[in-house]
Amino acid sequence: MPGHQGETRRTRAAQEWESPGYESPLPVTEKSNPLSRDIDRAGPQQIVRVLQECDAEVFQGDLQTDAEYKRLYSESVVQILVNVAKRVKTILKEPENSLIVLSGCGTSGRIAFLLSNTFNRILARHQQKPVYSYTIAGGDKALLTSQEAPEDSPSLGAQVLEETCAGKKHVLFIGISCGLSAPFVAGQLDFCLNNLDIFTPVLIGFNPAHMARAEPIQGWPHTLREVTERMLDLQRGQRAFVLNPVVGPEAISGSSRMKGGTATKVLLESLLLLGHRAVHRHSEINHQAVLDCIRDYETVHEMTYSKTEELADVIGTAGISLQNQGHVYYLGWKTLGIMGIIDASECIPTFGADFEDIRGFMSGGFSEMNNKEGDLSSLGPQFCIDQKDFLSTILPNLGENDTVIFIFTVDEDFADVEKLAGQVKSKTSNLQAICHEHGGCRFPVNINNIFASKILRITWTSSAGDAEDGFFMRLQWELSTKWILNAISTGAHILKGKVYKNYMIDLKVTNSKLYRRAIGMLQRFTGCSWMQGERALLRALYRVEELTEEMITADVSRHTQAANASDKVVPTALVVLQTGCSVSEAQAHLREGSVVRDAVEACLTSGRH
Ligand code: F1P
DSSP states (O other): OHHHHHHHHHHHHHHHHHSTTTTTTSOGGGSOOGGGTTGGGOOHHHHHHHHHHHHHGGGOOOSSTTOSSOOTTOHHHHHHHHHHHHHHHHHHHSOTTEEEEEEESTHHHHHHHHHHHHHHHHHHHTTOOOOEEEEETTTTHHHHSOOOGGGGOHHHHHHHHHHHTTTOSEEEEEEEOTTSOOHHHHHHHHHHHTTTTTEEEEEEOSSOGGGSOOSOOTTOSOOHHHHHHHHHHHHTTTSSEEEOOOOOOOSSTTOTTTHHHHHHHHHHHHHHHHHHHHHHTOOOOSHHHHHHHHHHHHHHHHHHHTTHHHHHHHHHHHHHHHHTTOOEEEEEOHHHHHHHHHHHHHHHHHHOOOTTTEEEEETTTHHHHOOTTOOOGGGOGGGOOBHHHIIIIIGGGOOTTOEEEEEEETTSOHHHHHHHHHHHHTTOSOEEEEEEEETTBOOOTTHHHHTTTOEEEEEEOOOOOOHHHHHHHHHHHHHHHHHHHHHHHHHHHHHTTOOBTTBOTTOOOOSHHHHHHHHHHHHHHHOOOHHHHHHHHHHHHHTOSSOOHHHHHSOHHHHHHHHTTOSSHHHHHHHHHHHOOOHHHHHHHHHHSSOHHHHHHHHHHHHHO
8 A cells, every 4th residue: 555655654744844933034945854864875766756755745735725835736925826828828829929938947947948949839830920928047058058147147137038028018027936035036027017018927946935035135125025925916917927836845855857857847837738728728717727627737647656676777878987087978859859958957056066976968969949149059068959969979988887778759750769879879878768658649669678678668548639638748748758757866965975864965055045045954963053064165175275255245145156167065064164174175074985975974973972
């Protein structure tokens, strides 16, 4: 009865993290999840089980009717989804001079990009002009690489939005910040609030409003909490909307790419799909339609995690590759290729990974990406995402330590997949397939020979509907793939020892949110004060034993810029704080122990005696 046991564990965990004193005053999105406390010591099977349970929390209903936190299925959340979907419908019916802008930072911006393209494609099928646009902090470079610094600028956000919407008369703006924390999005929402004759702003995030970020933003008179409160006031008259169900703490504390990204995709797709169906099929936008849509996504969760064994196998293989200084490559087709590129790009800030560790490539490269700024490959190897780049730069040196994961669906030209697999096979036997087929259309039987049965194949029930159903199926495949890839990259980094308990101890402190998160972690593990933690972090970041006055008084933005060039900053600061050793000794200690988690753990345990 693993299902029941899982439910009991989830209920117990929720009772724990929902209690008012639990890791107060951290917002839900920054708390650590009781379900994943020991994930750093788990094997692949156990990692999958823990992730499955944490992800199931996204769909958790209200535990009690008067529960403090609103959930995805809560009445008030569903009502807002209905209201926003109706706004989508209005814009689709009068698209002239109208725009729907999706925006965010990091993962949130990447999802904004993905969905804006998909829904424009749906419109094209109906011979309608594009209505969607996206903005992402840091521009298109941030689709493929971590550009965390622009996230801190409200004025940049406002400026980019103004440029995107020039000349438009009606704009539905949907700003995503999973932690209700990004100043870039705050600036955009504020711009909308100052121009309500044109804009209807919507904020998506996964904390209650009173947990929205309240610390002052450099060079700006407002905070995100204040903006959220202004929007809540306007919500009564339906002039602004705040969609902020709680989905529980992340499996890896603060890693909003996981559940945050998932819930963003579910919420946005649900409300956009309903808007589209209302126009193209004349279906009603009501509570039941929203609930049905979310339930479909819940089924995707069940289908995906029914492949526990296969998923654990891939995690194990990918983990061995990373442990042996090998690499993991995702080779994907169409939007599943983009899912691979997104997942790979997130490993750098999350786990302090090198960009070579996990990389994504897609068939067609930039011509398939369809991003605003076009081909970015001239910016450097990190921007070379075409499968052709894989063939020319990676394949010649591919070896047995590397794992290559093919991500495709039954809609692809299978001969293409087969040809590429043949080329890879001549270099490594670590080939894996992640593939989606449906009742009406199955893969040829030789798929088993090609991938030596290392296949994670999901067979979906197809609804014999119209083109929109085809799109909906692809959206489900994308979500399923997101869960699978998040599990692979997280699991492989856990096996490599990049996670301590359920914290990303080797994160890059490249913006103010991550900077504060890092100091919070130092406090938690060593019991030091905020100031002691900050000083140790800065010493590790600038690699100095003594901080200069200039370093102490500089803005956080200067520190976060410097963080790009530094390595193992948080682990170094931890060792310094715990043992009282010098920065160079701490660095030497970490170099000796190749596994960051073990080095940190040994130091923390010895400090306690
Ligand atoms: C945005 C974000 C994350 C990224 C990292 C830094 O977060 O860029 O996507 O993984 O944690 O922040 P949010 O504004 O959606 O909370």
